[in-house]
Amino acid sequence: MPLVSEQTMEEMFENMVTARHYEERLQEEYLEGKQPAFDISAGPIPGELHLAAGHEAAAAGVVQHLRDDDVVTATHRPHHVAIAKGVDLERMTAEIFGRETGLGKGKGGHMHLFDPDVNFACSGIIAEGCPPAVGAGLAAKKRNTDSVAVSFLGEGAIDQGAFLESLNFAAVFDLPVVFVIEDNDWAISMPKERVTDVENGSKRADGFEMPGVRVDCDDAIEIAEVAGEAIGRARDRNGPTLMEVQVHRRMGHFMGDPETYRPEADQEAAADRDSIERLEADLRDAGVTDDRIEEIRTAAHDRVEEAIEWAKEQPQPEADAAHEDVFVNPMNGVTDSEPDFEAIGGDD
Amino acid sequence: MAESKSTRELTMSRAMVSAIAHEMREDSEVFYMGEDVADYGGIFDSTQGLREEFGYDRVMDVPISETAYLGAAVGAAQVGMRPIAELMFVDFFGVAMDQIYNQMAKNTYMSGGNVSVPMVLTAAVGGTYNDAAQHSQTLYGTFAHVPGLKVVVPSTAYDAKGLMHNAIRDDDPVLYMFHKRLMGIGWMPAPEGPKTPVPETEYTIPFGSADVKRAGDDVTIVTLGLHVHRALEAAETLADEGMSAEVIDLRSLVPLDTDTIVESVEKTGSLVVVDEDYRSFGVTGEIVATVADESLGALESVERVAVPDVPIPYSRPLEDEVIPSTKDIVSAVQRTQ
Numbered sequence: 128m129p130l131v132s133e134q135t136m137e138e139m140f141e142n143m144v145t146a147r148h149y150e151e152r153l154q155e156e157y158l159e160g161k162q163p164a165f166d167i168s169a170g171p172i173p174g175e176l177h178l179a180a181g182h183e184a185a186a187a188g189v190v191q192h193l194r195d196d197d198v199v200t201a202t203h204r205p206h207h208v209a210i211a212k213g214v215d216l217e218r219m220t221a222e223i224f225g226r227e228t229g230l231g232k233g234k235g236g237h238m239h240l241f242d243p244d245v246n247f248a249c250s251g252i253i254a255e256g257c258p259p260a261v262g263a264g265l266a267a268k269k270r271n272t273d274s275v276a277v278s279f280l281g282e283g284a285i286d287q288g289a290f291l292e293s294l295n296f297a298a299v300f301d302l303p304v305v306f307v308i309e310d311n312d313w314a315i316s317m318p319k320e321r322v323t324d325v326e327n328g329s330k331r332a333d334g335f336e337m338p339g340v341r342v343d344c345d346d347a348i349e350i351a352e353v354a355g356e357a358i359g360r361a362r363d364r365n366g367p368t369l370m371e372v373q374v375h376r377r378m379g380h381f382m383g384d385p386e387t388y389r390p391e392a393d394q395e396a397a398a399d400r401d402s403i404e405r406l407e408a409d410l411r412d413a414g415v416t417d418d419r420i421e422e423i424r425t426a427a428h429d430r431v432e433e434a435i436e437w438a439k440e441q442p443q444p445e446a447d448a449a450h451e452d453v454f455v456n457p458m459n460g461v462t463d464s465e466p467d468f469e470a471i472g473g474d475d
Numbered sequence: 476m477a478e479s480k481s482t483r484e485l486t487m488s489r490a491m492v493s494a495i496a497h498e499m500r501e502d503s504e505v506f507y508m509g510e511d512v513a514d515y516g517g518i519f520d521s522t523q524g525l526r527e528e529f530g531y532d533r534v535m536d537v538p539i540s541e542t543a544y545l546g547a548a549v550g551a552a553q554v555g556m557r558p559i560a561e562l563m564f565v566d567f568f569g570v571a572m573d574q575i576y577n578q579m580a581k582n583t584y585m586s587g588g589n590v591s592v593p594m595v596l597t598a599a600v601g602g603t604y605n606d607a608a609q610h611s612q613t614l615y616g617t618f619a620h621v622p623g624l625k626v627v628v629p630s631t632a633y634d635a636k637g638l639m640h641n642a643i644r645d646d647d648p649v650l651y652m653f654h655k656r657l658m659g660i661g662w663m664p665a666p667e668g669p670k671t672p673v674p675e676t677e678y679t680i681p682f683g684s685a686d687v688k689r690a691g692d693d694v695t696i697v698t699l700g701l702h703v704h705r706a707l708e709a710a711e712t713l714a715d716e717g718m719s720a721e722v723i724d725l726r727s728l729v730p731l732d733t734d735t736i737v738e739s740v741e742k743t744g745s746l747v748v749v750d751e752d753y754r755s756f757g758v759t760g761e762i763v764a765t766v767a768d769e770s771l772g773a774l775e776s777v778e779r780v781a782v783p784d785v786p787i788p789y790s791r792p793l794e795d796e797v798i799p800s801t802k803d804i805v806s807a808v809q810r811t812q
């Protein structure tokens with residue numbers, strides 16, 4: 128029996144086409160108001176936008192092993208991971224449009240999405256998601272549950288202290304954490320070989336006596352198999368794993384990136400290798416009909432359109448809301464636990 | 476009027492780069508390190524053209540390891556080189572704060588003045604383009620707070636060049652904070668003002684020399700960075716209402732030009748401090764306290780305009796609410812009168 132069932136293949140495919148279509152639509156919305164001159168603060172979606180076209184297989188293959196109680200931290204390029212984790216697509220979209228009903232009431236934006244219902248978070252500073260994932264693993268161990276945590280990072284992040292310290296911390300306490308490097312060969316304009324001598328990032332694991340494994344292509348099925356082993360090991364209390372997946376950056380680092388630094392051949396190679404087409408072919412080989420594939424695709428597209436439509440109808444936040452949510456408790460802390468002197472007879 | 480041959484209008488980024496290039500030509504010990512500074516030319520154009528002229532060895536792309544490369548700049552400086560290291564966004568200081576706060580800033584003092592750290596740390600600062608809480612801060616107060624760092628903040632191309640020459644030549648560590656919105660980047664339009672005539676020849680602007688950008692009698696507006704331009708715009712509006720505002724651009728926080736500020740407040744009696752950093756424990760409080768220390772009697776009224784004590788939110792109406800606008804400055808001035 129194959130390790131990855133037909134149903135799992137379909138689920139991964141659904142996640143991947145949803146993410147791809149979602150980002151194609153976001154791109155259109157983002158560019159509105161930014162034509163002909165690109166002004167980053169104009170249009171319905173302002174600010175930076177990092178799209179993950181070419182990364183979808185890594186998220187789909189890894190996250191399909193996870194439950195809602197498992198924790199995921201993602202990077203500045205988070206949408207494909209969020210979609211695979213089951214983040215509320217409507218509220219995520221509303222957040223990206225900066226609306227009041229967004230996941231963070233419009234305060235976070237696309238790099239700072241939090242959906243505690245499915246234990247998803249992402250953030251904009253390199254490798255900063257690693258320590259909180261380790262913390263979630265620590266909590267699982269202390270509470271004696273079988274939850275696991277997965278931290279996604281780019282290959283550019285493997286040189287950052289927060290990542291390396293997290294590997295050691297997870298290893299020494301045998302924590303149920305899986306670190307997943309999405310290697311797209313580039314950190315903005317810096318090719319991997321310019322900033323590290325290590326071609327295979329999973330080798331970082333060696334120095335921490337931790338299993339390290341690299342998947343050399345963005346084949347969702349192979350990623351799912353390797354991730355299944357790593358996540359299974361974590362769930363069985365057998366400690367952390369570092370895995371790296373070769374993905375492709377089909378677009379600029381962020382919207383508006385002229386990519387003048389990038390050889391055309393590299394761009395073309397990334398465009399040529401499409402993990403979605405590959406999985407589609409695998410589905411056909413497994414006997415899934417064209418109709419069924421089309422059905423999945425249509426459903427994914429409809430879901431995306433509905434989310435975007437809903438988000439655009441949502442109200443903008445009131446300006447005053449900017450002053451709320453710095454704390455959850457009042458500024459003076461939790462004061463109702465102060466002793467009542469009269470009741471305990473402290474004062475006569 | 477035709478511009479003279481030796482002066483041309485430059486964006487702030489071009490002016491900054493022209494000073495760096497000049498110093499690199501003069502002194503082979505000067506080099507630049509940062510992420511995306513070579514082929515990309517700096518995400519905010521801070522190094523445009525430098526790699527083409529000086530090559531990868533002197534315009535170095537480095538791993539995303541801020542602790543290592545900022546610390547390496549400290550080390551190279553301590554043995555006599557003159558490194559310039561860039562934090563792509565000042566917000567990333569957190570991953571390397573020890574090197575900045577505990578080495579770059581303190582090694583001179585801890586060595587009894589026997590070690591110097593002649594480096595420049597450049598950092599992009601500021602919001603106004605919806606980049607949210609981790610990419611929009613200025614953190615002026617955070618860096619001016621620790622003893623041992625000189626902190627400069629240009630607001631025009633002319634100042635950017637003169638301050639950069641001085642920063643590279645200074646034997647102490649200098650933090651050079653450039654506001655993204657002022658750089659003249661194609662995709663982030665700058666306001667009127669930062670693009671100025673810049674002489675081709677080298678010149679230095681001494682630290683601790685605030686610039687009176689506009690003279691006035693009724694109120695003193697003290698500010699820096701992007702908000703120099705917003706304050707000047709506010710002063711125009713106020714002039715229409717018959718109020719005469721003096722606008723002071725600090726240009727450096729450390730050292731602080733106390734004399735220029737106090738002299739102005741002694742003339743106007745009213746002080747409005749405008750800052751794109753958080754309100755509490757920062758630049759606004761410091762300027763007010765400094766004036767109170769020096770000349771309490773002169774202070775008839777005081778207003779602070781700053782980011783309320785919340786992280787910078789993403790959504791447009793929310794960000795607009797917290798980052799001081801021209802209108803906020805006008806209202807603050809009106810409250811003092």
Ligand SMILES: Cc1ncc(C[n+]2csc(CCOP(=O)(O)OP(=O)(O)O)c2C)c(N)n1
Pocket residue numbers: 203204251252253280281282283284311313314315380510539541563567570
């Ligand atoms: C500590 C820190 N330094 C620098 C940056 C700026 N930055 C944002 S994304 C990026 C490149 C990241 O490359 P990689 O980790 O490979 O992820 P990718 O963008 O390729 O998905 C950099 C340098 C940052 N966000 N945080």
Ligand SMILES: [Mg+2]
Pocket residue numbers: 281282283309310311312313314315
């Ligand atoms: Mg990368």
